[in-house]
Amino acid sequence: MNRFLLPLAGFMLLAVILAIGIRHAPEKDIIASPLIGKPAPNFALPDLADAAHTVRAADFKGRWYLFNVWGTWCGDCRAEHDTLLEIRRANVLPLVGLDWKDDDAQARAWLTQLGNPYAVVAVDHAGRTAIDWGVYGAPETFLVNPQGIVVYKVVGGLTHEVWTREILSRVPRQPFGGS
Amino acid sequence: MRLKATALAALLAGFALARAALAVDTTQMPTPQLEERYLALTHELRCMQCQNESLADSPVELAADLRAEVRDMLLAGKSDAEVRAFMVARYGDFILFRPRFTARTAWLWLAPGVLLLIGVGVLVRVLRQRSALLAADPTGVDEDGPP
Numbered sequence: 001m002n003r004f005l006l007p008l009a010g011f012m013l014l015a016v017i018l019a020i021g022i023r024h025a026p027e028k029d030i031i032a033s034p035l036i037g038k039p040a041p042n043f044a045l046p047d048l049a050d051a052a053h054t055v056r057a058a059d060f061k062g063r064w065y066l067f068n069v070w071g072t073w074c075g076d077c078r079a080e081h082d083t084l085l086e087i088r089r090a091n092v093l094p095l096v097g098l099d100w101k102d103d104d105a106q107a108r109a110w111l112t113q114l115g116n117p118y119a120v121v122a123v124d125h126a127g128r129t130a131i132d133w134g135v136y137g138a139p140e141t142f143l144v145n146p147q148g149i150v151v152y153k154v155v156g157g158l159t160h161e162v163w164t165r166e167i168l169s170r171v172p173r174q175p176f177g178g179s
Numbered sequence: 180m181r182l183k184a185t186a187l188a189a190l191l192a193g194f195a196l197a198r199a200a201l202a203v204d205t206t207q208m209p210t211p212q213l214e215e216r217y218l219a220l221t222h223e224l225r226c227m228q229c230q231n232e233s234l235a236d237s238p239v240e241l242a243a244d245l246r247a248e249v250r251d252m253l254l255a256g257k258s259d260a261e262v263r264a265f266m267v268a269r270y271g272d273f274i275l276f277r278p279r280f281t282a283r284t285a286w287l288w289l290a291p292g293v294l295l296l297i298g299v300g301v302l303v304r305v306l307r308q309r310s311a312l313l314a315a316d317p318t319g320v321d322e323d324g325p326p
Contacts, residue, residue, distance in 0.1 A: 034271040101240065127244040134269040136227030136241060 033134055033142075033153040040067065040144045041132035048099055048107055048121035055096075055122040060144065064093040064171050067142040068118070068158075069130060071102040072110045074138040080157035084117035087163060093171060094119035100130050100138055143167055203238045206250055213253055220249050220262055225274045233276065 035041075040057050047053040057067075068084065070077040087095060097118040099107045104123060111118070124130055133142065143152040151170055154162055204221065208214040218235065224245070226237035234242045234249070245266070252262050266274045278284045 032271060034268060127241070128248075130241075131244060131248060131269060134271070136270065 033150070035134055035142070035150045036153060038150060039148050040142065040150050041129070043122065043124075043129040043132065045098075045122035045124055045129060048097070048104060048111075048123050051104075051123075055120050057144075057148070059120075060094070060096060061148050062146050064146060065119075065144050066093060066095050066167070067098065067133070067144060068095055069098045069100050069133070069135050069138050069140045071100045071138050072106045073102065076157040077139045078114075080139055080159070081114050081117070083158045083160055083163055085115050086160065087158075088117040090168075092168065092173070097121035098129060098133075098135075099123050100135065101125065101127050143170060203242075204235050204246055206246060208250070208253070216259060217250060217253055220253075220259060221246055223276050224249070224263075224266055225276055227270055227274060 042057045044054050044056050047055050066087065084095060087093075095118045097120070099121050101124065107121070107123075111121075122129070133140075137155070139157055141154040141158055142150050145151050152166060154166065206217065208217045221235035222233045224234045226232045226234050226239060226242040226245075228239045228241050229237050232242075234246050248265070249262055252265065257265075263275065267279075272278055272281070272284070278287060280288055
């Protein structure tokens, strides 16, 4: 009896461990960002609207903002655009865009055509800033607090649900006041 | 025999050529030492987009950007550890194909050894039991015979 019981127990244990692994498999698609809880990486990049103007992460210190990585070549960015416009209308915090490895003229045309949800868009042709933020696909969105610490990261398209449940719930309700 | 060796050499040369022709990465480092370190690093860092390919093997643009980052850091005189630390700070432990030994990955490294020890323990027990049985009854015959 005993000689069958022990292997059976071992098998059951293995089955339970593997079942837990399979249950949690969907979470593996989203790789936890090591940036959460750390200061947002600084950058100095040209402004999409005016290349002579430089956009820096430091410009936003003292306020909550969303850092949204996008490109006109990215299908999911088109899909999340309506949510971005909704965020703009909500007037809770500014959207800072990072136009990643994109064509400036196409990017400007995209914003004219679909509406511009961003307070400002930084242009990253070389992809260096995207690497500093640990970006591995677009869209990706980071929530940064007034101390300049990355609080939350969304991988993939933003939706109304993610915006209200995951982002809005983390931000104290105070209009950022357009300027 | 000699024919076989020649054929084998030709085959290997063919593979090497095919590999060179199919290579995603055509970066050339200025010295053989740097080249060797560059190849080692790009093979042990994961392409975050394709996830099961290394930076060296991946054709996507992000992998090319990260290879350029590795190249520039090596050319700037950075150590292998500094390159790895740079990548982990941005992309997390997941970018390393060879995970570091930390509290979180300890089970990953230790589990095979623990399993091996359990296996050896079971084997020793079974062998001891068998030899004990054999010592008690050297004929190996199970049935009781007449005295």
